Amino acid sequence: MSKFELRMPKMGESITEATILNWLVKEGDSFEEGDIILEIGTDKVDNELPAPCSGKLIETKAQINDVVPIGSVIAILEVTKETSSAKKGNVTSSIVERSQNDNEIKEQKPVQVSFPPLGEMSKRQRENTFFSPLIISIAKTHHISFEELVRIPATGTDGRLRKSDVFQYINDGRPYKFAQPLNQDPTVFRIPQLQLDKGTGRIVEMDRMRKMIADHMVYSKHTSPHVTAYVEADVTNMVQWREDNKTKFQKQYSEKLTFTPLFVEAVAKAIKEYPNINASVDGDNIIIKDHINIGMASALPSGNLIVPVIKDADRKELNELAREVNELSEKARDNKLKGDDLKGGTFTISNVGTFGSLMGTPIINQPEVAILALGIIKKRPEVITTKKGDEIAIRSMMYLSLSFDHRVVDGFLGGSFLRRVADYLEQFDINREF
Incomplete structure (x- = not known):
């Protein structure tokens, strides 16, 4: 029998750490290869970690609710039944990508940050x-500003801030969340520290995902100056085509044809014409993305929102888009989305019409620079131009709203892109084959 280290697995390019949610195997317990050892969570999705071999859990290196960097040792296992990978001495490499930078933090020098005068803060706080x-x-990761960070009580040597200090501060509810530097320019707006009457009633504590969603939404509004543009589209031809072809489509491809893949297709086409909408901001630089990866906002059984991503949407046929939309929607409903399903998004759509909303003002999914909301499709009388002149007809109408980051997307780009998406939906070929 041999022992080896089980490490926190890599679950996506942008994920650097994960939280231990629950140990399903206790110290001293035996397990078989493939058994779920523990549950882990990130800011994107929860995952189960299967055993890479049969063995026994000797020691846990991280406890429930601990936040552990990717690649860090989380347990010591004893192998009782060797697999082919265990014989080669790299059991963990078959389920995790070992971090090559475990000691990187230790090798880097501390970073010094300058602050404006902080008034009545203690000398130790000012020097920290x-x-x-x-x-x-x-x-x-937690969107903590330096003004907030410098106020956290530090317990390290020479007044240095430790990791445990930061997480204790987060657990305490971040009392300095809206900290502002004192003696700043009087023309700068400062968030008032109001003691509002929150009222009484049944208290429901936010779950972990809802807290992260709240942080991300506040961060997005704080980071990006949001502007929302609206257009109205006559989608009668698209609605009629889908109604005429959905049964045939399902028989041919064994996939349900919803409106979502049609929306994704139109958005992908418009992005190819206006690539600057498919971007992110990095300081003073704008990154125009090489791939068109469309995220679609979906509701989980808990009511929380999550955004699975359709990769390279512009390169897929309608049947492929339909298959991916259906698969990701089903995974969301069953709470089975994985890290790979959520990473890499470059633009997001939110079908608020699913909930009966006429239109919406969506919040940008950072670090993207725009998000499209699609309202409910409603039939109503409209004036249309025919060979006989103006006539009143029953048409299927829909509002589209685009929120964009005004740091890098101006009204011309945002409005032109939104209009082009609407044009693709309005000019849908009623005789289209698939």
Whole structure:
């Protein structure tokens, strides 16, 4: 029998750490290859970690609710039944991608941050402006500003801030969340510290995902100056084509044909004409993305929102888009989405019409620069132009609203892109083959 280290697996390019949600195997317990050892969660999705071999759990290195960096050791296992990978001495490499930078943080020098005068803060707090790369990484993940960070009570040597200090501060509810530097320019708006009457009633604590969604939404509104543009589209031809072909489509491809793949197709076409809408911001740089990966906002059984991603949507046929939309929707309903299903998005759509909403003002899914909301499709009398002149006819109408980041997307680009999406939906070929 041999022992080896089980490490926190890599679950996506942008994920650097994960939370231990639950140990399903206790110290001293035996397990078989493929058994679920523990449940882990990230800011995107929860996952189950299967055993890479048969064996026994000797020691846990991380406890429930601990936040662990990717690649860190989380348990020591004893192998009782070797697999082919165990014989080669790399059992964990078959289920995790080993971190090549485990010691990177230790090798980096602390970062010094300058602050404006902080008034009545203690001398130790004023001088506590040295933060390790690990602390800065945690602060970025939780959207903690330096003004907030410098106020956290530090217990490390020479007044240094420790990882445990930051997480204790987060658990305490982040009392300095809206901290503002004192003696700043009087023309700068400062968030008032109001003692509002919150009222009484049944208290429901936010679950972990709802807290992260709340943080991300506040961060998005704080980061991106949101502007929302609206257009109305006559989607009568598209609605009629789908109604005429949905049964045939399902028989031919064994896939249900909803409106979503038609929306994704139109958005992908419009992005190819206006690629600057498919971007993100990195400081003073704008990154125009190489791929068109469309996220579609979906509701989980808990009511929380999640955004699975259709990769390279512009390169897929309608039947492929329909298959991916249906698969991702089913995974969302069954709470089975994985990290790979959620990463890499470059533009997001939200079908608020599913809930009966006429239109919406969506919040940008960071680090993207725009998000499209699609309202409910309603029949109503409209004036249309025919060979006989103007006539009143029953048409299927829909509102589209685009929220965009005004730092890098101006009204011309945002409005032109939105109009082009509507044009593709309005000019749908009623005789189209698939």
